Amino acid sequence: MRVLLVNDTDKPIAELREALLAVGYDVLPQVATAAGLLKAVQVQQPDVIILDVDSPSRDMLEQLAMLHREAPKPVVMFASDGDDRLIRDALGAGVAAYIVDGLAPARLAPILRVAMARFEQQSHVRQKLDDLEQQLRDRKDIDRAKGLLMDKRNMSEADAYAALRQQAMKQGLRLADVARRIIAMADLLG
Known part of the structure; x- marks a missing residue:
């Protein structure tokens, strides 16, 4: 599985990259901010996108909503902010899993499987609706x-x-x- 990492924080995500590689994921070149997300997805064709953010900004949510419309992919967001409104906004923008309070490498594989299953289910519902x-x-x-x-x-x-x-x-x-x-x-x- 091809994973695209987006780091919108000051903290390094080398530990996340290593955890993904350890469980057999192909980690694509990292995107520094959400601004280049749509282009990176179109060029690199990841299977899943992981965002590491302190708190999702309005710009990031807009980029995710655009991505969800134009090139939908399962998106997992690790965030420090557990505000209910932000979580609803992120889910509305197409985030399949919003994880608060850190990312333990041992939890990573099950979280990605759940996000991909949820995305697939939503895709089927969206196709039926269309x-x-x-x-x-x-x-x-x-x-x-x-x-x-x-x-x-x-x-x-x-x-x-x-x-x-x-x-x-x-x-x-x-x-x-x-x-x-x-x-x-x-x-x-x-």
């Missing part, structure tokens, strides 16, 4: 296209649906794609 949202958009477009056919060609709902299906089969397209073409054409023609 799929459901797409199905809803498809359904709305199909209904709108049926309405246009019913209105412009005096068709029944069943006939409009049958016409959409027939066109989709003839063109080798999905029903929703044919519906979107009809909607676009109707918008073009006014």
Whole structure:
């Protein structure tokens, strides 16, 4: 497993690097601050990101939220600050595990496994949500296209649906794609 370390504190994290290497992780070149995080993730393609911070700054949380949107990865944050608001903000920005009060090397491997499992679970939920949202958009477009056919060609709902299906089969397209073409054409023609 490839691990990217981000050290946003004055303390050295050589002990963390050694603990990761000892349990068999591939530790990538360290990132000094959160500002270069997105680029480092895109270039180095880590499996997990570990942040060592005193307290997550607003800039760091913004960088993590951007990372979560553009290149999601499991993120483990070790922090000295256990403020409830900061923890909620960090979790909202995509942090899979927020660990307060130090990082014991013996706890590292289980923490990373939990963070990766939580990230994977969230990814599946996010994918299901995306799929459901797409199905809803498809359904709305199909209904709108049926309405246009019913209105412009005096068709029944069943006939409009049958016409959409027939066109989709003839063109080798999905029903929703044919519906979107009809909607676009109707918008073009006014």
